[in-house]
Amino acid sequence: MAAPPVLPKLVGQRVKRREDPRLIQGRATYVDDIALVGMQHLAFKRSDVAHGRIRSIDTRAAKVMDGVEAVFTGAEIAELLAPMPIGTPFPSPEHRAVAVDTVRYGGEPVAVVVASDRYVARDAADAIVVSYETLPAVVDPELAMTGKPTVIHPAFPNNLAVALVPSGTGVSASGSVDDSAINEAFAKADVVISQRMVNQRLAPTTMEPRGVVAHYEPGKGSMTIWSSTQNPHILRTFIAALTGLGQDQVRAIAPEVGGGFGSKINIYGEEYVAAAISKHLGIPVKWSEDRSEAFVATTHGRDILGYVDLAAKSDGTVLGLKLRLIADIGAYNMLLTAAIPTLTMLMASATYNIPAIRATLTEVFTNKTPTDAYRGAGRPEATYFVERAMDMLARELKMDPAELRRKNFIKPHQFPFATQMGAVYDSGDYEKALDLALKNAQWDRLKTERDAARAQGRLVGLGLSMYVEVCGVGPSSTLPTGGWEHSQVTIERDGRISATTGASPHGQGNETTFAQMLADQFGVPLEHITILHGDTGVVKQGIGTFGSRSQAVGGTAVHMAGAKVKSKMAKFAAALLEAHEDDLVFQNGMISVKGSPASGKSFASVAGYAYRPVPLPEGLEPGLSDEAFFEPANNTYPFGCHISMVEIDRQTGEPTLLKLVAVDDAGHLINPLIVEGQIHGGLAQGIGQAMIEEVVYNEDGQLLTGSFMDYAIPRAGDFPRFELDATVTPTPLNPLGAKGVGEAGTLGSTPCIVAAVVDALSEFGVKHIDMMLRPEKLWRIIHQGQGGQS
Amino acid sequence: MISTPFEYSRAMSLDDALAKLRATNGEGKFIAGGHSLVPLMKLRLSEPKVLIDIARIPGLSGIRTKGDKIEIGAGTSHHDVASSALLQQVCPMVAEAAAEIGDPQVRNRGTLGGSLAHADPAADYPAVMLALDAEIHVKGPKGWRMVHAHDFFRGLFTVDLAADEIIAGVQFNPVRSAAYAKLHQRASHFAIVGVAVALDVNNGVIRSARIGLTGASSYATRLKDVEEALAGKALSMPNIEAAARLAGALLEDVNSDIHASQEYRRAMIPVFTERALKGAMSRALARIQ
């Protein structure tokens, strides 16, 4: 008999994503594919004014249409549903899922139709007539802060959602503020860089818009809710709370989810309304967001204004940083809205040892779609503000941008490093990432190429940026839901393995990476492992996937649960083999005594024995299934360095990205192929933000970028081939040494591209240009000497 | 993003299409590629009760020679125009412009006839048709009619085409020394400014030039002042550059939107006029050699 093939170790290998064939062949089930007997369809009537008092709503024509089951106005929904909760400790105005008397942004729901199909529902929504007393709208946060021309929520004077939170050096936990250190830093400085910078508003634009199916079964008194969400367990908690059910009575299912980028963390009004209507009428109901709705009804991201002051000595040593942040959060607080800009404050030290930092944060209501998490969520903003300022400092001091960074890095021996902002960075070697990026990009040669191009009159520039981000979100103190993750690993009686994870994937490839880990742990083929997720009826506990946590936190829980089951399985195997459990090895589908593989039992036969344990080894219960909760001790802090080369068309101002070199350090990589995919996606969105993406409103609060005809997202053809590489600095905070990588690409790419464009236009004396880098904006700098905001 | 209800039927010939349209009493519309009409219907800006699909009428699509002329059927997709070996050989500007339309999905579905009938102010073909002085062949209840491109485009989304008429195709004399240059709007890839140039060159002298401009105004127009400045001049860089500088100067109606202000658009007209002229010039020179 031929020896069984030796199974390769899979962790660290470029294993192709197991989930892709079904996703790219149209065989996956999304929320919109769910159909239940008797299911009715919802359509929302939405406000077409940005700010107004509802004078009247006439639903008569809609109600009598064929196929219309019911129509609810905001007031009627309010009888079924309490105001929507938020997930942050900040004060928040009342927010009804369907507006009752005032609308505060274009697209806010004002009524909802229940009908036999989607088309009738939409026609009926069209037939509802709403009359508004239009109120003045405000879209500029700095204007809104003056209380003019309108106050959006009467209980929040001057539209201040969060008046002013100070943080950093000299700010105590009790909130007392001592300015001496920061003032001293600026007093000692040879040079101070001061710049107002806008990190513009973006639309998350997932490929699959949102959707929900709610099915309350009156006979059972329980609810099943399918939703395109990143976190079914959190959805369950909130839906239960608002529908008056117990958490045991609600089952939340996230089937296939076509992208989230942070916008599907929030629990939305449409989800609450679907649940409430289903419970009220006792029928299943479905709502599927269309793309026009997605642009107004799904949370936006970023929109933070930063006033940055950076103080340094003439040799480039940074002495202090002041960061005054104004976040335009739109019309309401959503689940995490208020917390996102606090992450910008938290990360204000970036990769640098800055001895004094003062950040302040003000959050402002405007008549726009509410903001919430968007890929990077607060950290790209911090990276952008600090890296732009560092770049300006390098230019001011005529230093190489790489050397200025090198001078100010937190050094490897300083980790764990507590920043002035209260973050404790776990591990890092920033210089190593910088050096590898410089080497891969051939930095000095690029400079020569740039200078040669310039000598021919071309506008070519180079940009460099470092980043560090906070990932592996937990621990529990940082989230109202808790910050752990959970897994249950079961060896079935046929020797196959199922593992649940609460880190509900929507593009992260957990079905592959988690199976790679288990395959190595148990010495079985990848094909014998199924990763179960996205269903609170199957996955007993969980938090969800956001904050680049699925591998570092979710993966660790899987690993821990696997270890528990393995230890029990070893006891069964030890009984069969009459050996000591510590002497056993699991490999190639066998469990055998170390050194004598021939003596072993097949993995499946040991599993079978565990389920029909005759005789039952002493002290053991039958079966092979165990669970683990992983509570991370702290966050992980991956980092990296991005370098870009850009050329600008002198005649038109159009920028073209010629080169992008990235070195990312996410600790140990379970699957470098998947990691690269994540970085590619992040880079695309980061470059998109720098170059072509921007949500634009007019002064009346009308959205001008309400479709893909006007809101650009990058396409493959917009990019050069990305040149990626990695350094590996493991985290000590989990047994995998993995840090998290889902958002990384959005951090380094944006400032590095703006830096390259500023460099390309340096002959015009420009020091900073706000994103997005519209050709017209660059053309004005070239042709009209409008030197950005210098 | 959901249209109002409509009925659908498929026409098998031009006459069948016209008859089916007549039967709708003004409530019907032709649909070809659907890439202008369907977006409008989804936003409920257009609410036809009946759609008559003309995409599969035999003979309505195709690119062929007709005597000295080239004929392109109204139902020809942008992709087929872009990849036509015949056009690349005798009149490459048309293929070049088609290749710049939208993205591959749009080019696979969208048609020449639909583009001309819809007459989006930022569409590419209108400029090309003006530069070629194409004849647009139209059939209606009263039979056939031919309209010159310069009479066809009348205003914002407005062309010389009655509601009960159908475009069958276009014919034009192929011009090799012609080129198209376009500034793309990054979201839709429609033209912020698009300029089509066709030169008639003899012995190094520009006998005449025709220049179509799109994207800049509410409808595509000819840049007559530049055409006049070029006529009779030697085909040379300085002459081209000097003439291009005039482009758009007399234009009163210049668009402005979030993608490009009036000032920027105006400034881009000479830039892309010059680029198109240079493209045409290099084709003219390649021909001489």
Ligand SMILES: Cc1cc2nc3c(=O)[nH]c(=O)nc-3n(C[C@H](O)[C@H](O)[C@H](O)COP(=O)(O)OP(=O)(O)OC[C@H]3O[C@@H](n4cnc5c(N)ncnc54)[C@H](O)[C@@H]3O)c2cc1C
């Ligand atoms: C994302 C996107 C990007 C685009 N980018 C560009 C671009 O860069 N440049 C560009 O030029 N265009 C662009 N377009 C428009 C595209 O070229 C359309 O395909 C074209 O404008 C319409 O052609 P169609 O066959 O799709 O027409 P349809 O949408 O089917 O019809 C449009 C109108 O024309 C009428 N019609 C159609 N055929 C005829 C006919 N033979 N006779 C009479 N009436 C007729 C219809 O009744 C309808 O009113 C873009 C479209 C999209 C969706």
